[in-house]
Amino acid sequence: MSAQRIRDIVIVGGGTAGWMAAAALAKVMGTQAYTITLVESEAIGTVGVGEATIPMITMFNNVLGIDENEFVRETNATFKLGIEFAGWRREGHSYFHPFGQFGVDMDGVNFNHYWLRWMLSGGSNDYGRFNAETEAARQRRFGRTGHGPQTSLPNINYAFQFDASLYAAYLRRFSEKRGARRIEGQIVKVDRNGQTGLIERLTLKDGQTVQGQLFIDCSGFRGLLIEETLQAGYEDWSHWLPVNRAAAVPCAKVEEPIPYTRSTAREAGWQWRIPLQHRTGNGYVFCDSFISEDEATRLLMSRLDGEAQAEPRILRFVTGRRRKSWVGNCIALGLASGFMEPLESTSIHLVQVGISKLLAMFPKGGFNPLITDRYNAEMEADYVNIRDFLIAHYKVTEREDTPFWRYCKNMDIPDSLATRLEIFRTRGEAMVVQHELFKEQSWFAVLAGQGLMPVDYHPVADLLSEDELKLRLAKIRTGIQDRVSGLPTHQAFLDSCARAPAA
């Protein structure tokens, strides 16, 4: 096989995924030894109703070396401490899935076990009190920690909520400044090498051609290269995650932005609320077997807390994943590699994971199938773990008040998830393995929040005397109170970001 050295990288599609890929490649691989070309069409718009992220995005920002305050200003971003899930367990109930740790692990055992011992012996069931992000969210406070004199107090982990179209535009400026080239146009033809099957050339509507040795498919759900050209195949998960439509609309902001995303369970799905600096993003994610697009749109519009700022748009999708994200010399990122609803804000993260794995396994010349297989296996594991986590939100519920919720509560679930739920119920741990995105604390927050409270815990948690246990918990709780009471309000912190670069 000819080991043709990679020189020209071509990215197809200029949404969030495309520009994230362009920015990362321009920064890490540079544009001296490589050319980076992104082909996009103005005719195909991006969604722009607010995008929520998870804390790993700060690592991506660090790789790019961008100033966080500038980033916040440029994308109208707010800070995000976690997600409030309202009405998911039952109407009127609400819980918070925070980004940080619960308490402090002791004697090699997760804090959750100590908390469970206390709770099961009559303590309060409000585990959020032992998490700094939850308490800060309750008080609508935010600040960066890790500097200054109070380093013994718990850190605040955070992500962002921003305007995705502004984010793409920001990354475009970043990429172009570093030598990435953008071509406007619609792709009408894809040429592959007759022997190797590798993609060689794209032809645009205006006749222009773009050559490359490595192609990155960020064309969205259709998968222009990965599916329409390479037929990687699609694994449909909609029997476990039945929502398949989203009605989205921005509305005017009615209060200072809160430092978290809210997800409210609805009759046939759920509604997101993502506060940005200047407005609020909203969407109703639903399943069209249980509610019509018109009815869902009407309900969404009636449930906005501010005046709508645009006509609602409908997005259609099928939850699942591309059977292979990397085929030959084409790597699919973002929606092109799979779609999972934004319930846990994993979309951008999965793009980032794809990019970082690509960078880690970046081919020098030629394509080693062992590497390609490895990439696909790792991506599959990431998708499956997130999938199981999402399914748990629907399966573990007390709701049976609508046909949609009756379906979810009674549906069959993957064996991997069923096993995990039973282990969690009986001994208070989700048995998360190293590379999983959602760790013990996330599983704990969501499963307990959804109503699956463990009935027992690890025996090591019984080794402390009762008074010693309570005293330790009281001190942990005090540290959280001290941390949170020292934070500015979220709005005050945003104001400070607007004034100066990050320290």
Added chain:
Amino acid sequence: MSRPVRNVVIVGRDAAAWLTALGLKRAFGRQGVNVTVLELPSMVRSADVLVGLPTLEGLHRLLGLDTDDMLAATAGAYALGQQFANWSQARPPFVHAYDTHGAPIHRIDFLQHWLKARSEGMNVPLEEFSLGAAAAKHGRFVVHGDATSGFSKARAGYHLDASAYIRLVRQKAIELGVQRQAGKLGEVVRSDSGIVSVSLAGGEPLAADLFVDASGVDAVLIGKVLEQPLESWSPWFGCDRVLVTSGPKLNPLPAMSRISGFKAGWIGMFPLRDRTPVVAAYDSRRISDAEMLQSASVLCGMRLGDAFVAPCEPGMRSAPWTGNCVAIGEAAVVLEPLDAASLHMIHVGLSHLITLFPVSAEAMLEAEPFNTSMQNHARNLRDFQIVHYRLNGRLDEPFWDRARETPPPPELAAKLDLFAARGAVALYDDETFQEENWASVLIGHGLIPRGYDPQVDTLAPDELIAAFQRMLGFIASTVRDMPSVEAQLELFAPLPSNASF
């Protein structure tokens, strides 16, 4: 042998009645003493708070009440002391913590060393040397260990929701077999030797060997039937009204009461875990009830709920035990709702009654020592309260000028004189507060002694400074490591929660 006391009837209401019922039943129920409460309509309002000193824990042990359960049932909070602010225009607020100051050096009381250092220019306030005061100011709870136990006696007092507390005590009393009849008081039959029987309106007469008047300021037996007069202490106080109301919970939860002087009295916040009771004592000749309510919100800096006003006239009956009737609580002694006095006087009355429970139903010789001790307790506690008025520093305000100029009772005058001379506290019999409490309040209100114990002069100045610095450093690092009162309560006395974000 003479006839023993078999039947006790308590006529009254609220905390005094039910604490007495529970206390007597626990102490004497197994010996066959029957306890019945004729419960008069409650005078507790929804906003009411009960304030307890650390010694309340002792009473609860006597009553078989678990402190943590009690705190959970009453949304109760810890108070490590009381902060006094605005009792003077010039002096900063101070904290009267339930704790000592510093540690003795060469076996000489720390206060004497502090006085010497101060006379030589040191300007660190006395309370900075109190672990309890530091914890109170930082919202912390003191958990004693080897390091602190030799240095500090810090203990926590309590703020309790009055209605919930009374409910809890009543329930315990009834579980233990106390009989209860509720209604309005009907007829009281008396003879030369005392009370024969009492009945509720429309009810059967109830005879008993011993009667307890726990009816509060109504004093239905000791005052109205036995005609024991109330000796008024009003001239030393000047307030004639008490307003009670309630605001939202404070966040973070303070670890102390906050008492603030204003032009016509004082106003106190006594934080609970679900709300913040506010109590104001004032002179209605200088501020109307309506004005007081308006001012209360401004003075506390929060929106307040329903307000309740009642007259207040401090004083005591010199013979709370007369014949076969013992008055407990405000039927015997009325003090200002300051320094945790109200609940403490019930505690004192009840524990004395248990100690001196009459051995004979015929001749109750225990009355005399009981009355002597109660008088002492009440007067000493009264004097502690008068100090706040006498030593105020709000100049050119008529209410406070009068309070400052009113000559104190002779025992208090002597106490103030001795302290002013050399920082020594003359403790009398039956004192509620100890040397450190008196010193804290006297110095806090600006009575700085002129001299000090000459023995302290043997200490080299360097040694003194080093010892002071060690203590300050110890307090700072210890407080940092303490749990907050809120966290301590959440863990040890959790309120029922239906966790929702």
